[in-house]
Amino acid sequence: MKVVLVGYGRMGREVEQVLRERGHEVTYRVDPSGSGDAPTLTPSLLSGADMAIEFSHASSVVANCGIYVETGVPAVVGTTGWTDRIEEVRRMVGEKIGYLWGANFSIGAHLFFALAVHATRLTHAFPEYDALAYEIHHRRKKDSPSGTALTLAQKIIEASKTKKRVVIDRLSRAPEPDELHVASVRGGEVPGTHTFMLDSEADTVEITHRARSRRGFAVGAVRAAEWLLGRKGFFTVETFIDDIFGEVANV
Numbered sequence: 001m002k003v004v005l006v007g008y009g010r011m012g013r014e015v016e017q018v019l020r021e022r023g024h025e026v027t028y029r030v031d032p033s034g035s036g037d038a039p040t041l042t043p044s045l046l047s048g049a050d051m052a053i054e055f056s057h058a059s060s061v062v063a064n065c066g067i068y069v070e071t072g073v074p075a076v077v078g079t080t081g082w083t084d085r086i087e088e089v090r091r092m093v094g095e096k097i098g099y100l101w102g103a104n105f106s107i108g109a110h111l112f113f114a115l116a117v118h119a120t121r122l123t124h125a126f127p128e129y130d131a132l133a134y135e136i137h138h139r140r141k142k143d144s145p146s147g148t149a150l151t152l153a154q155k156i157i158e159a160s161k162t163k164k165r166v167v168i169d170r171l172s173r174a175p176e177p178d179e180l181h182v183a184s185v186r187g188g189e190v191p192g193t194h195t196f197m198l199d200s201e202a203d204t205v206e207i208t209h210r211a212r213s214r215r216g217f218a219v220g221a222v223r224a225a226e227w228l229l230g231r232k233g234f235f236t237v238e239t240f241i242d243d244i245f246g247e248v249a250n251v
């Protein structure tokens with residue numbers, strides 16, 4: 001595949017390495033910081049490209065989607081922090097191009113989601129267990145909570161009989177029983193740690209996904225791009241995971 005990298009920061013560079021290892025070619029790197037070949041994405045940069053892979057900033061996702069649609073180039077997007085506009089992007093994409101978005105492309109994160117959802121269902125019989133979640137990321141991360149934490153929270157709300165709402169703010173009150181509290185911490189170099197906790201008077205059950213590096217995210221994104229080639233429509237990473245690895249993502 002001839003790939004245009006949109007966003008050439010930590011993830012863009014990691015994806016470039018994996019693309020090379022898997023026999024693909026990077027034709028352009030787009031990044032406003034000056035670290036790529038061009039500062040902004042334009043239709044002409046996508047000419048001849050088979051795929052775009054975007055790890056950029058939330059503020060650019062919708063405009064970039066317009067350029068993918070205009071040029072007919074499919075895109076895998078890992079950028080987080082923009083899902084308040086996901087329906088707009090879904091409508092823009094329609095059946096015109098293949099577009100796949102995921103908050104977390106590492107396989108382990110999807111095992112983590114599945115385990116957390118399964119554990120939540122098991123506690124239907126044990127209402128003494130209260131659910132909560134927290135995530136830790138490096139000091140340069142721009143969005144909070146992480147896309148992964150928001151995805152986890154949504155899945156837990158769907159699986160839980162007691163939790164109906166997600167609260168992400170710093171709480172200056174006790175959470176209501178139907179509120180799932182999701183907390184975020186930023187600092188150091190942590191590539192991404194997410195913990196889901198079920199806590200009772202007797203004990204604590206903790207499920208943690210701890211990324212060791214960004215490689216798992218990058219491998220997943222490149223595999224998702226290989227999967228997307230030739231498909232049309234708006235997909236989330238869960239569809240790709242389901243298709244490749246069986247019923248892992250949506251247990």
Ligand SMILES: NC(=O)C1=CN([C@@H]2O[C@H](COP(=O)(O)OP(=O)(O)OC[C@H]3O[C@@H](n4cnc5c(N)ncnc54)[C@H](O)[C@@H]3O)[C@@H](O)[C@H]2O)C=CC1
Nearest residue numbers: 007009010011055056057060078079080102103104105217
């Ligand atoms: N889905 C997943 O598996 C993962 C998602 N991410 C997400 O990917 C995004 C990027 O993460 P990192 O690479 O760690 O951040 P980073 O800050 O190292 O890199 C982002 C790059 O995008 C550039 N950028 C900003 N606006 C742009 C635009 N309009 N067009 C092109 N480039 C633009 C910035 O100059 C920067 O170089 C974040 O939203 C992060 O949460 C990060 C890791 C894994």
Ligand SMILES: O=C(O)C1=N[C@H](C(=O)O)C[C@H](O)C1
Nearest residue numbers: 080103141146147148191192
């Ligand atoms: O910004 C990051 O670094 C990461 N972002 C993604 C998220 O917001 O969930 C995925 C991973 O946790 C790393």
